[in-house]
Amino acid sequence: MKTYRIATIPGDGIGKEVVPAGRQVLEALAATGAGFSFEFEDFGWGGDWFRAHGEMMPANGLDALRGKDAILFGSAGDPHIPDHVTLWGLRLKICQGFDQYANVRPTRILPGIDGPLKRCKADDLNWVIVRENSEGEYSGVGGRVHQGHPIEAATDVSIMTRTGVERILRFAFKLAQSRPRKQLTVITKSNAQRHAMVMWDEIAVQVSRDFPDVTWDKELVDAATARMVNKPATLDTIVATNLHADILSDLAAALAGSLGIAPTGNIDPERRYPSMFEPIHGSAFDIMGKGLANPVGTFWSVVMLLEHLGEHAAAARVMQAIEAVTADPSLHTRDLGGTATTAQVTAAVCARLAATASDRRAA
Numbered sequence: 045m046k047t048y049r050i051a052t053i054p055g056d057g058i059g060k061e062v063v064p065a066g067r068q069v070l071e072a073l074a075a076t077g078a079g080f081s082f083e084f085e086d087f088g089w090g091g092d093w094f095r096a097h098g099e100m101m102p103a104n105g106l107d108a109l110r111g112k113d114a115i116l117f118g119s120a121g122d123p124h125i126p127d128h129v130t131l132w133g134l135r136l137k138i139c140q141g142f143d144q145y146a147n148v149r150p151t152r153i154l155p156g157i158d159g160p161l162k163r164c165k166a167d168d169l170n171w172v173i174v175r176e177n178s179e180g181e182y183s184g185v186g187g188r189v190h191q192g193h194p195i196e197a198a199t200d201v202s203i204m205t206r207t208g209v210e211r212i213l214r215f216a217f218k219l220a221q222s223r224p225r226k227q228l229t230v231i232t233k234s235n236a237q238r239h240a241m242v243m244w245d246e247i248a249v250q251v252s253r254d255f256p257d258v259t260w261d262k263e264l265v266d267a268a269t270a271r272m273v274n275k276p277a278t279l280d281t282i283v284a285t286n287l288h289a290d291i292l293s294d295l296a297a298a299l300a301g302s303l304g305i306a307p308t309g310n311i312d313p314e315r316r317y318p319s320m321f322e323p324i325h326g327s328a329f330d331i332m333g334k335g336l337a338n339p340v341g342t343f344w345s346v347v348m349l350l351e352h353l354g355e356h357a358a359a360a361r362v363m364q365a366i367e368a369v370t371a372d373p374s375l376h377t378r379d380l381g382g383t384a385t386t387a388q389v390t391a392a393v394c395a396r397l398a399a400t401a402s403d404r405r406a407a
Contacts, residue, residue, distance in 0.1 A: 053090075154300070
C-alpha cells in the first residue's frame with residue numbers, strides 16, 4: 045500500500061487549528077480503506093520559532109522538506125513580528141526555494157453558502173485563478189537609502205523574465221484547455237506599465253498559438269475587478285501576475301462567500317520538489333484559540349493536495365463531503381453567518397467520509 049509523506053506546517057494563528065483539522069480529515073480518509081496511507085511530520089516553524097531562534101524556519105529547513113510528497117501549510121503572520129519578516133522568512137522561503145511558480149486558486153460558490161452577488165447563480169462563479177508565484181512584483185529586489193532623513197528613498201523592483209512569464213502562461217493555457225469551457229482571461233496592466241507587462245502581453249499571443257482550442261481574451265486588472273463583480277459568468281480560467289492575482293483571488297473568495305473557504309496550491313508543475321497547499325485566509329489572530337476558524341479552506345486545499353498526488357477519486361470523495369457539510373446551515377462557522385465550531389465542522393466532514401465509505405461497501 046502506498047504511503048504518502050506529508051509535511052505539516054501550521055505556522056501562526058489559526059493555522060495551528062486548521063492544519064491539525066486537515067490532517068484529521070486525511071487520516072479519516074485513509075481509515076476508510078482508500079488504498080493508501082499517510083506519514084506525517086509536523087514542523088513548528090513560524091512566529092514562536094522566531095522568538096526562540098531569531099528566524100522563522102531553520103536555514104536548512106528546505107532540506108527537511110525536500111523528500112516529502114506534499115506540504116500542508118497553515119499561515120504566516122504574527123502581530124508582534126513585521127509582516128515582511130514572517131512572509132519572506134517562511135512561506136516565500138519555501139515557495140521560492142522549491143520554485144513553486146504556479147499558485148492555483150479555484151473559486152466557486154459551494155452548496156449552502158450565500159455569496160454577496162445576489163443576482164449571480166452558483167454556476168456563474170466557477171473560476172480558477174493562476175498566479176505567477178516566483179517573480180514579478182514579489183521578487184524581493186529593491187532597497188532603502190538615507191533612512192530617517194528627508195531624502196529617504198525606497199524601491200521595490202518588479203522583475204519579469206521571459207522564462208517566468210512563458211512558463212506560467214503555458215501552465216494557464218494547459219489548465220484552461222483541461223476545463224470544460226476551454227477559456228482563459230489574461231490580466232495585466234500594460235497600458236500603464238509599459239515594459240514588463242507589454243512583454244507579458246506579447247508572450248501571451250505567442251503561447252496562445254500552441255493552444256488553438258482555447259478561447260482567450262485580455263483584460264486590464266482594474267477592469268477585471270469590475271468584470272468579476274458585474275459579469276462573473278464571462279470568466280473561467282484567469283492568469284495574472286504575482287501581485288494582481290494575489291489581490292484578485294481574495295476578491296474572488298469574498299464573492300464566493302468567505303475567505304475561510306478558499307484554498308490554494310503552490311505548485312512545482314515539473315515535480316522536482318514537493319508542492320505546498322494552504323488556505324488563503326491568513327493567521328487571523330483575533331479569533332485564534334476560540335474554535336471559530338473555518339476549516340473548509342484547508343479541507344479544499346487537502347482536495348488539491350490529493351489531486352496533485354494523483355488520487356483523484358479520493359479527492360472527489362473529500363470534496364463531496366465538504367459540499368454535504370456546507371449545504372447544512374447548522375454547520376456554518378461564524379464567517380458564514382453561523383455558530384458552528386472548527387471541531388464540529390471537522391467532525392462532520394470526517395463522519396461524512398466514513399458514512400460514504402460504508403455505503404460503498406454495502407453496495
